[in-house]
Amino acid sequence: xxxxxKSANSKWSGDIKTGKGSxxxxxxxxxNQPYGFNTRFEDKPGSNPEELVAAAHSACxxxxxxLALGEAGFTADNIDTKAVVSLDEVDDGFAVTHIAxxxxxxxxDIANExxxxxxxxxxxxxxxxxxxxAEISLTANLL
Numbered sequence: 001x002x003x004x005x006k007s008a009n010s011k012w013s014g015d016i017k018t019g020k021g022s023x024x025x026x027x028x029x030x031x032n033q034p035y036g037f038n039t040r041f042e043d044k045p046g047s048n049p050e051e052l053v054a055a056a057h058s059a060c061x062x063x064x065x066x067l068a069l070g071e072a073g074f075t076a077d078n079i080d081t082k083a084v085v086s087l088d089e090v091d092d093g094f095a096v097t098h099i100a101x102x103x104x105x106x107x108x109d110i111a112n113e114x115x116x117x118x119x120x121x122x123x124x125x126x127x128x129x130x131x132x133x134a135e136i137s138l139t140a141n142l143l
Contacts, residue, residue: 009025010024018037050087057085057126061081061103062080068122075107076106076107083102085098086098101123
C-alpha cells in the first residue's frame with residue numbers, strides 16, 4: 001500500500017474581519033499567499049479556502065479522468081475542468097454545500113455516451129471527491 005503525504009501551512013493574526021493570514025504549500029506553489037475576510041467574503045485580491053478546494057478538485061478530476069480514459073483506450077487532446085465551490089450561510093454558520101464540476105474535453109473517437117459514463121465514474125472515484133466524506137483527525141496544541 002502506498003501513502004503519499006502533502007502539506008500546506010497557514011498563519012493568521014488578528015480578529016476575523018481585520019486580521020490577515022498567509023498560506024504556503026510544501027511544493028512552494030504558494031508561498032505566503034495572503035488571505036483574509038476581505039478575500040473570502042468581499043472579492044478582494046488574494047486567495048481563500050473555497051478557491052483552494054476548487055483548484056484541488058478541478059485538478060484532481062482532470063487527472064483522474066485522464067486515467068479513466070487511458071484505461072478505456074483513449075487519450076485526451078485536452079481536458080479543461082472548472083470547479084465552483086458554493087459556500088452558503090446555514091443555521092450554524094457557513095458550510096460548503098455544493099461543488100459544481102464542468103469539464104470540457106477534446107478526445108478523438110470517443111462516443112458521447114462513453115465519455116459521460118467515464119466522467120460520472122471519475123466524479124465518484126476522484127480522490128478529492130472522496131475527500132468530502134473523509135475522516136478528519138485533529139491534533140490541537142495550545143502554545
